[in-house]
Amino acid sequence: MNGLRFRKTAEFDEEVYAVHPEDYRPLLEALKAEGYDYPRSLSGVDMGYGLRVVVHLYGIESGRKATVYTDLPYDAPELESVTDLWPGLEWFEREAYDLFGIRFKGHPDLRRILLEEDWTIHPLLKRYDTGGYPLPDWQPAPWPEPAPWEEPEAAGEGGEA
Amino acid sequence: MSRMPLPADRLVQPRLVGYDPTHPRPWLERIAYTLFFSALWVMVILAYGAVPALFRHYGWLSTTAGFLIYAAVEAVFAFLLAAVVALILIVVLRKYLGKVQERVGPMHYGPAGVFQTVFDALKLLGKEDFAPKRVDWLIFRLAPAIVFVSAFLLMVALPVAGGWVMADLNVGLLYIVAVSTLGAYGVVLGGLSQGNKWGLLGGFRAGAQLVSYEVPLALALLSVGVYSGSLRLSDVVEHQYGLWHVVPLFLSFLVYLVASIAELKATPFDLPEAESELVAGYNTEYSGMSFAFFFLAEFVELFLLPGFMVVLFFGGWHGPLFGLEPGSFAAGVLQSLYFLVKVAVWVWIFLWIRATLPRFRDDQLMDLAWKGLLPLALVGLLVAAFLRMFLEVL
Amino acid sequence: MRGPTTVEPVPGRTDELIINMGPQHPATHGVLKVVIGVEGERITRAVPHIGFLHRNHEKIEEARTYPQIITYTDRMDYVSGLQNELPFILAVEDLLGVEVPPRAKLIRTIFFELFRIASHLVWLGTGMLDLGAITPFLYTFRDREMILEITEKTAGARMLPNYFTFGGVRRDVHPDFFKDVAHFLDFFETRLPDYYALVLDSPVFQARAVGVGVLSRERAIARGASGPVIRASGVAYDVRKAEPYDAYPELEFEVPTRPEGDVFARFWVRFKEMEESVKIIRQALEKTPKTGPYKGKVPPRVKPKPGARYRAVEISRGHLGTYVVSDGSERPQRVKHRSPSFANLQLIPDLFVGARFADAIAILSSLDPVFGEVDR
Numbered sequence: 001m002n003g004l005r006f007r008k009t010a011e012f013d014e015e016v017y018a019v020h021p022e023d024y025r026p027l028l029e030a031l032k033a034e035g036y037d038y039p040r041s042l043s044g045v046d047m048g049y050g051l052r053v054v055v056h057l058y059g060i061e062s063g064r065k066a067t068v069y070t071d072l073p074y075d076a077p078e079l080e081s082v083t084d085l086w087p088g089l090e091w092f093e094r095e096a097y098d099l100f101g102i103r104f105k106g107h108p109d110l111r112r113i114l115l116e117e118d119w120t121i122h123p124l125l126k127r128y129d130t131g132g133y134p135l136p137d138w139q140p141a142p143w144p145e146p147a148p149w150e151e152p153e154a155a156g157e158g159g160e161a
Numbered sequence: 162m163s164r165m166p167l168p169a170d171r172l173v174q175p176r177l178v179g180y181d182p183t184h185p186r187p188w189l190e191r192i193a194y195t196l197f198f199s200a201l202w203v204m205v206i207l208a209y210g211a212v213p214a215l216f217r218h219y220g221w222l223s224t225t226a227g228f229l230i231y232a233a234v235e236a237v238f239a240f241l242l243a244a245v246v247a248l249i250l251i252v253v254l255r256k257y258l259g260k261v262q263e264r265v266g267p268m269h270y271g272p273a274g275v276f277q278t279v280f281d282a283l284k285l286l287g288k289e290d291f292a293p294k295r296v297d298w299l300i301f302r303l304a305p306a307i308v309f310v311s312a313f314l315l316m317v318a319l320p321v322a323g324g325w326v327m328a329d330l331n332v333g334l335l336y337i338v339a340v341s342t343l344g345a346y347g348v349v350l351g352g353l354s355q356g357n358k359w360g361l362l363g364g365f366r367a368g369a370q371l372v373s374y375e376v377p378l379a380l381a382l383l384s385v386g387v388y389s390g391s392l393r394l395s396d397v398v399e400h401q402y403g404l405w406h407v408v409p410l411f412l413s414f415l416v417y418l419v420a421s422i423a424e425l426k427a428t429p430f431d432l433p434e435a436e437s438e439l440v441a442g443y444n445t446e447y448s449g450m451s452f453a454f455f456f457l458a459e460f461v462e463l464f465l466l467p468g469f470m471v472v473l474f475f476g477g478w479h480g481p482l483f484g485l486e487p488g489s490f491a492a493g494v495l496q497s498l499y500f501l502v503k504v505a506v507w508v509w510i511f512l513w514i515r516a517t518l519p520r521f522r523d524d525q526l527m528d529l530a531w532k533g534l535l536p537l538a539l540v541g542l543l544v545a546a547f548l549r550m551f552l553e554v555l
Numbered sequence: 556m557r558g559p560t561t562v563e564p565v566p567g568r569t570d571e572l573i574i575n576m577g578p579q580h581p582a583t584h585g586v587l588k589v590v591i592g593v594e595g596e597r598i599t600r601a602v603p604h605i606g607f608l609h610r611n612h613e614k615i616e617e618a619r620t621y622p623q624i625i626t627y628t629d630r631m632d633y634v635s636g637l638q639n640e641l642p643f644i645l646a647v648e649d650l651l652g653v654e655v656p657p658r659a660k661l662i663r664t665i666f667f668e669l670f671r672i673a674s675h676l677v678w679l680g681t682g683m684l685d686l687g688a689i690t691p692f693l694y695t696f697r698d699r700e701m702i703l704e705i706t707e708k709t710a711g712a713r714m715l716p717n718y719f720t721f722g723g724v725r726r727d728v729h730p731d732f733f734k735d736v737a738h739f740l741d742f743f744e745t746r747l748p749d750y751y752a753l754v755l756d757s758p759v760f761q762a763r764a765v766g767v768g769v770l771s772r773e774r775a776i777a778r779g780a781s782g783p784v785i786r787a788s789g790v791a792y793d794v795r796k797a798e799p800y801d802a803y804p805e806l807e808f809e810v811p812t813r814p815e816g817d818v819f820a821r822f823w824v825r826f827k828e829m830e831e832s833v834k835i836i837r838q839a840l841e842k843t844p845k846t847g848p849y850k851g852k853v854p855p856r857v858k859p860k861p862g863a864r865y866r867a868v869e870i871s872r873g874h875l876g877t878y879v880v881s882d883g884s885e886r887p888q889r890v891k892h893r894s895p896s897f898a899n900l901q902l903i904p905d906l907f908v909g910a911r912f913a914d915a916i917a918i919l920s921s922l923d924p925v926f927g928e929v930d931r
Contacts, residue, residue, distance in 0.1 A: 262690050262694070519683060522762070522911065525763075
């Protein structure tokens with residue numbers, strides 16, 4: 001995990017990793033090697049300033065839980081797929097694509113899963129209201145400074161670029 | 162019927178019809194269904210006993226014209242009997258399943274629901290009997306007819322009392338086998354003609370199942386024929402005067418039992434109609450009266466196959482005559498009652514099996530037929546042959 | 556092993572039949588479309604399509620206040636109504652810092668396990684209906700009726716009661732509650748031998764289920780399978796033991812596991828779970844005081860502190876998780892429901908390919924999906 005840009009905190013009973021999008025996949029590979037073999041969930045979150053992808057992992061043998069998240073800008077929502085590490089995230093990534101528009105590079109079958117094939121919008125984005133109509137005066141919030149993986153944290157460990 | 166307590170301040174008081182759960186009347190059910198059974202008995206007496214006796218008494222059978230008229234009248238009665246049998250059995254099946262499943266079954270039409278099937282039949286008659294565009298029209302229309310005619314033809318050979326049979330064929334056992342196989346044609350053709358993959362699969366499975374189970378069935382029937390020395394069904398019944406065939410030919414009986422459940426396409430062998438897998442299999446595109454034909458044929462066979470089982474293995478109509486002269490009309494009436502009671506017991510057992518067991522997968526079904534029943538049927542045939550030789554030597 | 560994205564007929568091959576096990580089908584436990592390529596009787600390709608019951612829970616819930624969302628959560632896995640409320644409630648309780656009194660925890664646990672039995676009864680009835688046995692369906696729904704009446708007396712509604720809330724439960728239990736539950740447990744224990752005789756011990760059922768649809772341990776873990784599906788493949792993963800919640804830390808119970816991973820094992824595990832639930836409820840009944848607090852102190856306007864929390868519970872189908880992202884206001888930023896059936900259905904290409912067509916039905920019923928929670 002050296003040389004990766006992430007920040008690790010302990011919240012409740014989990015370890016939470018905030019990671020740079022480019023180091024998302026290397027960090028997850030390292031976590032898989034550490035023994036997090038059970039994929040709990042992968043979800044997209046529209047934070048108002050960008051899109052966040054949150055992965056929840058669990059180690060069957062150790063019982064440890066980890067959460068990894070990364071923030072993506074609205075105009076470039078692309079990330080690498082981790083379906084080859086955990087095949088159980090295949091449909092979760094499809095759902096994140098379907099509802100948020102996050103594209104996962106390397107996914108074997110990235111198409112809409114809950115909505116029909118001919119939908120053009122990704123409805124869970126905050127720019128749309130509950131009916132799927134774009135809100136006329138919605139503006140993305142400014143990106144929080146510093147970015148989550150750069151924040152110097154007294155209690156945190158982990159490498160910083 | 163509104164004896165159920167309803168709040169008096171309801172603006173609209175609903176009218177309860179059919180069944181008031183606070184006032185169940187089990188005695189009504191028992192009386193209604195006993196009368197139902199008696200109606201079947203009366204119909205059997207008419208079709209198998211009264212009409213032929215009438216024709217014989219007045220000597221009309223000796224002329225060709227008389228015989229043709231007799232055949233036509235008997236055909237009508239046979240059809241009526243088939244209708245009554247199906248009518249009764251469908252409701253009895255539903256009430257029996259209700260009893261097993263802790264509910265009441267049909268209660269709406271007639272006392273305790275006895276006339277349910279009449280209204281079901283009327284409903285089916287009223288439905289549009291259309292054929293989808295892509296079906297092979299001739300075969301589509303012919304298939305239910307073949308199935309129904311096959312069931313109908315089987316009824317002709319069934320002896321219900323001493324001398325009471327519509328056609329006392331001297332090749333009765335062979336006739337049963339031949340006509341059952343005719344029914345299998347109808348099912349396969351029905352599945353094929355639908356132009357629908359689900360129906361196709363249903364037709365294939367049904368055809369394979371029926372044809373596979375015909376073989377042990379035929380061998381079991383043959384064992385009975387060998388043991389009793391005749392293919393005529395009345396002779397088979399006469400042969401059981403001292404000992405019912407089920408005792409010496411127990412193996413053949415078991416084979417016949419399992420094979421006949423498979424021929425009926427009843428659970429655990431109801432894969433062709435497996436609603437949960439193929440929607441309705443070979444029945445999928447049929448509606449209205451065509452569907453009713455398949456349905457009725459199935460229930461007529463539910464009466465006939467246990468009927469033949471009773472004739473072949475359980476002494477047919479034998480029972481104490483209480484001093485009545487055998488061969489007389491009164492004796493015939495009593496003997497037909499014994500026959501119907503035995504058939505009713507076996508129908509009940511078939512329905513019981515249907516209510517309890519899940520269904521077999523098609524390859525397990527085939528394994529059972531070819532690797533299980535067929536060797537047993539052959540052994541049963543050998544046993545029958547040996548016993549026959551043994552008896553002749555004695 | 557994954558299937559292709561769509562199942563197209565291969566030109567030149569006439570032996571493969573493409574069949575659409577469509578959304579309306581008596582055996583698919585709900586609205587599922589599986590496009591299957593069949594050669595004779597063997598399945599060669601299977602591609603599941605979901606989304607027919609998508610009701611957009613997650614977007615709607617972003618526009619509702621936290622107590623209003625509890626009503627929506629019920630409706631995901633509608634068969635085990637109350638159980639779905641709990642992970643959301645636990646996540647928000649963590650973010651609020653609310654204490655739940657022990658009596659409330661016990662009451663929640665009792666209802667949780669009652670709904671586990673109710674859900675398994677539905678699964679058993681409909682699963683056996685798929686396999687051709689028509690009678691267990693009526694028996695199981697008769698037994699489930701008793702649970703629904705108990706719930707109706709206390710919570711006001713039968714299937715989707717909206718009874719749990721932040722800090723405990725909404726109202727105290729009905730005075731007849733303890734007597735009714737004890738009566739139900741006694742009655743249910745007399746019914747269990749019948750179910751064993753009709754299902755697990757039936758040779759016809761065993762012929763349909765033993766050795767069918769085998770799921771290996773590694774594949775189950777990698778796919779994120781949960782609940783009876785993963786426990787029938789030898790992995791003793793149960794959220795009640797891994798991340799205990801409510802009254803489970805104080806109760807003694809076992810987690811039934813079976814190594815074979817076939818349809819029979821999944822049926823067996825669910826039977827044993829029903830028995831364990833009976834034990835759990837009996838223990839909890841003894842420990843629950845008849846009077847006392849049923850709800851902790853919760854501020855009138857529920858505004859959790861900003862942050863995110865993922866909590867999971869073990870509902871009848873497996874690991875149900877809820878990820879709540881709060882921005883400090885009355886309405887959440889995001890509520891994500893991770894449903895067990897959604898993850899379990901990813902196993903369809905793995906399990907269907909190579910199986911017989913008639914086995915596909917048995918496999919699907921052993922996975923026990925409920926489409927309310929798959930599609931949300």
